[in-house]
Amino acid sequence: MEQANKPKSNPMKTNVHFLPFLILGISLLFSSCSSSTKILGSWKSPDSPPSGYSNIFIAALSDNVLARKTIEDNLQNLLNQKGVASVTSFNIIKPEFRAMETKKEEILTAIKDRENDAILTIAVIDQTNETRYVPGDIMYNPMGFAFYRGFWRYYSFYYPMIYSPGYYTQEKNYFLEINLYDAKSEDLVWSAQSQTTNPYDLEGSSEEFAKVVVGRLVKEGLIARQR
Structure with missing residues (x-):
């Protein structure tokens, strides 16, 4: 058992x-979103x-x-x-x-x-x-040396991609x-x-x-x- x-x-x-x-x-x-069901514990009589x-x-x-x-x-x-x-x-x-x-x-x-x-x-x-709270993701993918020479070139390319904001989720x-x-x-x-x-x-x-x-x-x- x-x-x-x-x-x-x-x-x-x-x-x-x-x-x-x-x-x-x-x-x-059963009236409330992805669902999952699991057994947490059980007892069985001898x-x-x-x-x-x-x-x-x-x-x-x-x-x-x-x-x-x-x-x-x-x-x-x-x-x-x-x-x-x-x-x-x-x-x-x-x-x-x-x-x-x-x-x-x-x-x-x-x-x-x-x-x-x-x-x-x-x-x-x-x-x-x-x-x-689900934290955001930070991406780092270094480019070739030439890409780093100009601030705006570097900043404008990476900024929209570098951070995916976190969010809150409700669980029942x-x-x-x-x-x-x-x-x-x-x-x-x-x-x-x-x-x-x-x-x-x-x-x-x-x-x-x-x-x-x-x-x-x-x-x-x-x-x-x-x-």
């Missing part, structure tokens, strides 16, 4: 208890099944209906390509749903009735805006927590934190995020590969 750097928040919880939080999360991430999971319930925790549906659909598509069955929460939990303890058994029963053996949740846990960073729970025991079996920088559009950024997450699940042996 690969042991990566610890995620920014502590994932070491033993029970799912995520249902009261189904409306939190991804409202701004009790995770060696054969991995083959039927996953996907729940993006967001009150942004479009973002929720898009990220769930992209994760489902990639899991299906790997031969892993999956269902999205959007098909079960309606946008107007508000998580309450009284609804817990109803939702868990719906998940288990579909024979899901794992639950994958995604939630935004932090957002930062950073201003970064979104930090997401991705948790995988065992559907039967509701125990946390895997947790990771990802960082997405400058998401450019909903569909493109969501596809990239899904590739990174599913790729990591495969790498860590958490989903059953296609036979």
